[in-house]
Amino acid sequence: MDKSKLFQQFVRFTTSVHQVTNDLTKEINIENITTVQYKILEFITVSQPVTLSEISECLHLSLPNSSRELKKLIQSQLCEKIVDSDDRRKFDILLTEKGTELMDNVFHQLELKFQEQINHLTESELQEIEEAMKILQTKFFA
């Protein structure tokens, strides 16, 4: 296997993924939520519960900036802190009911667009896609 070729393919592939997801989320824009705040919400949604340090690390934000943005999200009542009883410096961050509703809504919109993109595909093509994502997920993007 020519690993340089594979790298080039990888670059093209990830570029495509970014482009597609970019286009999918392009029109999602929530009142009073900035890009960074949306990313935080997305991260919480997928990885709930998370700590502030995890947000900071995974989203490559400094702790002070993470703290600032989270504060705004909490003020908007989209998420909440639950103090860790074992270590009271830490807290878990969760979506509130309002936040959950919002993100459910967002993901529902995304799903509709996703369905549009795949509705011309045959059953066997869908299975190929499923299998392909599974392979990449387990072997490479683990």
Added chain:
Amino acid sequence: MDKSKLFQQFVRFTTSVHQVTNDLTKEINIENITTVQYKILEFITVSQPVTLSEISECLHLSLPNSSRELKKLIQSQLCEKIVDSDDRRKFDILLTEKGTELMDNVFHQLELKFQEQINHLTESELQEIEEAMKILQTKFFA
């Protein structure tokens, strides 16, 4: 095929892709180049030659802001305009020699990290990965 399940898998998958590429490019930081400018450079590198409108559309930047950032890249002599002789409002944008050198360097660094990530995989796993990317690229991320 349960298409909702597939969507959930898609979300997890794209999240992983973003995380991995995020980590790969995390340490790439070029003197005097901002994030947006880097994205423009990356886009030019992959899609050369491009027009300003394409940059604007694909990167979801307004035309004025694209123009501003491109101007800085041109001032840094990383890319250049080549006026379209058919339509003199337009121009193709290309990397200069300096820009090419820079991006070659960047992609080389990325490739090293990429190789690290895959060097524990067997030949047959690599082939699976190649095949999986190919399928997704042609069937879905086209």
Added chain:
DNA sequence: CTCATTTGTTATCATTTGATAACTAAATAA
């Protein structure tokens, strides 16, 4: 030829984001 459209430019301002210093409180190690 004239007018509308397309492609890009320049200037300006508000908002977002990034970076850093100085801080608190809890936990842990010596």
Added chain:
DNA sequence: TTATTTAGTTATCAAATGATAACAAATGAG
């Protein structure tokens, strides 16, 4: 017990980004 480390906060400033208006020049349609 005291010192150190960890987790997060608050304040502040600079820089990057987003948004918009007013513009110019080339093209295309009628």
